[in-house]
Amino acid sequence: MQNNSIIYIPRINKELTNIGRHPLTIITAPMGYGKSTAVKQFLSGSGLRHIWISLNEASMDTGYFWRVLTTRLTGVNEELGKTLDGLGFPLDNMQRSRIIDLLKKFSPPEDFVLVLDDYQYAENDLLTNFLISIIKYCIPNCHLVIISRYLLKYDIKELSAKNLVCTIDQKTLKFSNEDIKKYFINMSMYISKDEISHIQNLTGGWAAALYLFYRGLTYGMPLENITEINELLKKALYDSYDMKTRQVLCSLSVLDDFTSEMAAYSTGIENIGKDIERLSSENAFINFDLTIKKYTIHSVFRSFLYKEAVNSEINIQEIYRRAGLWHIGRNNINHGFYYLFKGEDFDTMLKELEKPALYVRSSDRPMMFHYFEHIPADHFNNHPIAYLKFILMFIITGDKKKGASLLNNFEEELPNRNYSNNDLIEIKAAIHLIRVFLSFNDLDTMIYHTDEVLKLLDGKASVISSFQGPFSFGSPHLSYIYYKEPGTYKKISETPLEKYARASGGAGVGSESLCAAEYCLETGDLSNAEIFAIKSLYEAKSRHQTSMAVCAAFTLARIYIIENRYSEAISMLGNLGHDVSSNIESILLNTYDLCLGYIYACTGEYEKIPKWIREGDMTINSLLMQGAVFSYVVYGKSLILSENWSKAEALCETFTNYFGIFNNQLGFLHNYINLSIAAYNRGEMSKAKSWLLKALLIGQEDKIIMPFAENRARLISVLNLVCIDDGLNMEYVSKIIKMCSRYDEIVSNFNKIVLTSREVEVLKLVSKGMSRSEIAEKLIISAATVRTHIQNIYQKLEVNKKSEAIDKAAKLNII
Missing domain, CATH: 1.10.10.10 (Winged helix-like DNA-binding domain superfamily/Winged helix DNA-binding domain)
Structure with missing residues (x-):
């Protein structure tokens, strides 16, 4: 409300001072009790830096909420806002831990308040649990205020016991008779005790109603004639405007917030900008937010106006639709789809989704799935490419079974559809491209479907594809994904993977050089490994293939370690940090952490391994299980480095099941090495040798050396247990021992700390x-x-x- 309609209530302000004393303040009361007004007044007078976010129905989608939050944060701290936007809303514990660490890093030097107003629109278990986890970590100088019409579903007993939360309810916010008297005196109007009692009885201390009574009395409206709040809104406020202004107000009530330009486009009302300015200056229920530079209508008044709009001749769906088009035209897909969906303009939504340039980020997919479930099926018949894009989203998000079922049903129905020949070709190509993802880990089948795409489209890219997706499926080691049978590694390294780059419009550029580099590295050909890795890095960067660039940098870092170039190795990965954090797919942040974790495990720097890896927080919310669970390779290495041998052995034994899902040979090999080291240090020599033989038998088939070497001296003692009678090529074993010794000598020098x-x-x-x-x-x-x-x-x-x-x-x- 405007300043002249606000009264300072000391007891309310006293309660609100708790905002700066607790990480969380929860304010709950029904609509109209002045929750938001009181907090705004307090923050304005306190001088506390703050961000105010008014939530709406779309905020129920965590992707939408996150985009609004990060946009606002960018205005305060550009680096933090953009980094959080790149991360996306945390859907697993790994991402949540990373965001909390980031917030600690950027914790403000002075008290800072984030206000989430109308939280009842956004409340869901995923969001609330995330916010509570932040509160429990007590980020220095950070305070969260949640304003809601209803009590939170989350049980705050634990937070209360730890003095982390302050609650303010309707009883505190309710205006007393004395408050009502002061309010009218503040407005230069005297009312009798009877009138005060009548207002109190009617409103129950409802703050918003006081302004309405004031307006009514100003226009000479008898108080005794008012018996219901909606009647008060109508008589004291709405009826005072002419027909055109009422139409403007009702039309604006359809919009959550708006600029004058957006309002003009959405409503089609000429000169509405002037009407909005006039209404904002004279009506306390219409505010202009200087931070976001948009107008909003107070929820009490907006609710009333919307009911009036429904009962009028205003075309509400057309306003929604045009608001959606307004946002789409400014590349704001989240807001655009929200309004188009409310306006039931499903065809425009699906047309937008069919555009090749539109790539849906992982953080935005949950809301897309909501739309998918509610858009009538007949609309999809006219937009098959959009439907296929939905199927692809299900698959890459992890619901491979549902995606396969939807695709099979679609193919069965395809002969019954009347599509043009050109459309059929695009549809069939799109189906083959989706089957590339369904064939994940089966390289021959993936190449077959890729070839079919290129045949159908004469070498062109499919409209369903995008160069922006992470081609490595979240793994920092590309060939690791496809190496499923011993003796096949060299063949895999020579597979023409870049056919997919042509079929997808660029995804995977640099993959052939990368696989060659990885093969050379694992087999000890360091010179050629570096040449191929550098080539892959340049190829990937030239086409913005961040996932390939990360893999290439990881390969180079491993090479630089054994070549005694530690600073170059760390610098190589460090330079990629910015590219990864700003990438459209947040899963690459996990990939980047895996690179760091692997390298620091090799160099013996346990504390530098990302916390979520050290703690074994392997909750997978990823692209086909974070690149065939490479995360367990790194976790296994960190367990060995922790030297808790019993724990390492027990957990690594369970990891075999994960690597068995896609039969990852390098996964098995690393795990057998870890089990061997753990058993040896527990004094079980026979068991240690047995595990090591399993690793050597896999490695011998393809002359793999590096995973053994990277375990350094701790593996040499076990290797010395191996003899010619074990059926191994002892020349191969000797090479491994020699490389282990070399690696250990180099890394030992890294860890020497020289004090004068x-x-x-x-x-x-x-x-x-x-x-x-x-x-x-x-x-x-x-x-x-x-x-x-x-x-x-x-x-x-x-x-x-x-x-x-x-x-x-x-x-x-x-x-």
Whole structure:
């Protein structure tokens, strides 16, 4: 409401000061109790930095909610907003953990408040659980305010017990008789005690009604004639406008928020911009939000107006439809589809979806599935390509069974459809392209369907395809996905995978060079591996193939480690961080983490392995199980590095089932190595040798060396148990032992921490409990010099406090 219609209520403001004292404040009361007005007034007077987001029905979709949130955050912190947008709404624990870490990194230096108004529109278990998880982590200086008409479905007892939440309800917000008296005095109007009682009895302390009573009294309306709130809205406000203004108001009530330009396009009313400006200046129920530069109508008034619009001759569906077109024309697909769906303009939605340039991000697919379930089937008959795009979305999101069933039913019905020859060719090509995904991990079948696409379209790309999807299926190692039988690795590395790039309009460019690089690396041909990997990296980047670029960089990083080029390895992966975070598919962030986790496991830097990997948070929300569960390869390596041998052995034994889903030979090989190391360290030599033989028998068929070498000295002792009687090529085993020794010597140098003699001397005195001044006196140096030495020690040891420095130095035999 406008300032002249607001009254300051000390007890309400006192309650609202709790916003800055708790991570979460929940304000609940029915519509019209002044929840939003009170919070806006408080935030305005407090000077707290904040973002205010008014939610609507579309916010029930987490993708829509996330787009609104990240857009607003970008205005405050561009890097944070864009990074979160790239991540997408967290649909699994891995993504949730990453977002929480990101929020901690960007935690504001001063109190900052995020307000989610009308949360009842957005509330769902997925969103609420995510918000609560953030609250539990207590991001410094961050405060969330949830304003809702109803109590949350989530049980907040745990939050209350930990003093993480403050609740404000209808009882606090309700206006007392004294508040009503002050309100009218503030508006320069005196009313009697009887009139105050009448208002209280009618409204129950409903704040929004006070403004309406004020307007009614201003126009000479007798209070005793008002017995119902809608009647009050009509007589005190609505009836005071002429017919044209009523039409404007009713038309605007269809829109959640609007600019003057959008309102003009959506309603078709000439000069509506001037009407909006006039109404905003004289009506407390119409506000202009300076942050988003849009108008909104107070929910109380909007609800009333919408009912009036329904009973009028206003074409509500046409306003929805034109609002959808307005957003589509500005590439705002989420808002556009929301309005088009409400306007039941399903054909325009499906036409947009059929456009080759439109790629639906993973975070937006849940809402698309909602539309799919509610669009009448006969509309899909006229838009087969859109229907096939929906099928493809189901498959790549993980519901392969449903996608296959829908596709089979579609093919059965195809002969009964009257499509033109050209349309039939496109449809058949699209079906083959979908079958490429259904044939995941079966390289020969995938190539067959790719060839069929190219034949049907004379070498052109299918309209259903997009170069933007992650060709690696979330794996940082492309050939890992297709290597299913021992003895076939070289053949796989020579497969013409880039046929798919032609069929899809560019997805997978660089894949042939990449597979060649990966094969050379795994077999120890480092020189050719580097040549092919660099070629793949350049090819991939030239066509914006981030997934291929990540795989190529991962391959190069592994090469650089064994070539004693550690800084280049880390720099290679670090440079890709920005490209990955801004990529349209958030699954690549998991891929990038897997790269980091693998490299740091190889170099022995356990603490640098991403937390979700170290903790084994393997919840998979990914493209065909995160590239055939490569995540378990990295988790297995982190388990070995943790040296909890019993846990490592127990868990790695279960991983065999995951690798068996797609028969990933490199997955089996890595896992057998991990099991061998764990068993050996538990003193079970026979078992250790048995597991290692399984790995060697797989590797020997294709002369694979690198996975063994990357386990360094910890594997040499087990390798020495192997003899010629075990049916192995001992020359092959000798090569592995030699490479393990080389790798261990190089990596050991990475981990050497060199402190100067003076730094060691200072640290020893610190470990004895001496203060800086005492150390300075003993060593005859200044206290400032001691402080500098300690800072250098912390930096070299990568610690933040004295106890950590002493513990780490002791483990490294420095002191």
